[in-house]
Amino acid sequence: MQMETDRLVLRRITGDDRPALAAILQDSVTMSAYEGPFADAEVDAWLARMLTRYQRDGFGMWAVTLRDTCAMIGQCGITLQDQAGTKVHEVGYLFNREYWHQGYATEAAAASRDFAFAELGVHTVFAHVRDTNLASMNVAIRIGMTVRSRFAKHYRGVEMPHLAFGVDRPAT
Numbered sequence: 001m002q003m004e005t006d007r008l009v010l011r012r013i014t015g016d017d018r019p020a021l022a023a024i025l026q027d028s029v030t031m032s033a034y035e036g037p038f039a040d041a042e043v044d045a046w047l048a049r050m051l052t053r054y055q056r057d058g059f060g061m062w063a064v065t066l067r068d069t070c071a072m073i074g075q076c077g078i079t080l081q082d083q084a085g086t087k088v089h090e091v092g093y094l095f096n097r098e099y100w101h102q103g104y105a106t107e108a109a110a111a112s113r114d115f116a117f118a119e120l121g122v123h124t125v126f127a128h129v130r131d132t133n134l135a136s137m138n139v140a141i142r143i144g145m146t147v148r149s150r151f152a153k154h155y156r157g158v159e160m161p162h163l164a165f166g167v168d169r170p171a172t
């Protein structure tokens, strides 16, 4: 699986991406919505979980790379997530801080949304955003999402209020 946008290539994450992955997951500013940076073992577990998702679901968070240099600048993609007791298709995005504020997350999230509609036949794609994460809300809004509900996520021992943003597949 590989997707291309104007500036980006989205492809499966591999073990070779671990350093680029760690640069994202171990940065304290980037990980503030996740209660702080990951330890090495948490990075390994994240990588293993993505490989399992590819095998089990056929999709997951992908490596986002620059078309020009092939550098991995972030991760974005679709995962199955629990939303107040229901499994939904969620678009996720986490980018290396050096590449924020250039529209890359929005470009990758829009491509992931369209993949879910076109390839997975999903009716509604969601984004789960912690209620303090304004940058993430703005990406959701930029890809056409509106707030559908509120719910709490329990992650790393903390209860985190979240907004469920959603966008419906356009009628054809």
Ligand SMILES: CC(C)(COP(=O)(O)OP(=O)(O)OC[C@H]1O[C@@H](n2cnc3c(N)ncnc32)[C@H](O)[C@@H]1OP(=O)(O)O)[C@@H](O)C(=O)NCCC(=O)NCCS
Residues within 6 Å of the ligand: 029, 030, 031, 033, 093, 094, 095, 096, 099, 100, 101, 102, 103, 104, 105, 106, 107, 128, 129, 130, 133, 135, 136, 138, 139
């Ligand atoms: C969420 C996250 C990916 C958003 O990153 P971001 O840089 O704000 O979003 P984008 O890459 O879409 O960039 C949008 C910005 O680029 C600007 N921009 C510049 N060139 C652009 C272009 N060619 N196209 C679109 N926007 C462009 C936009 O005006 C916007 O500016 P702003 O930051 O002043 O609002 C980033 O904050 C992050 O990785 N956070 C940590 C992980 C996280 O919390 N993930 C979400 C969990 S729910």
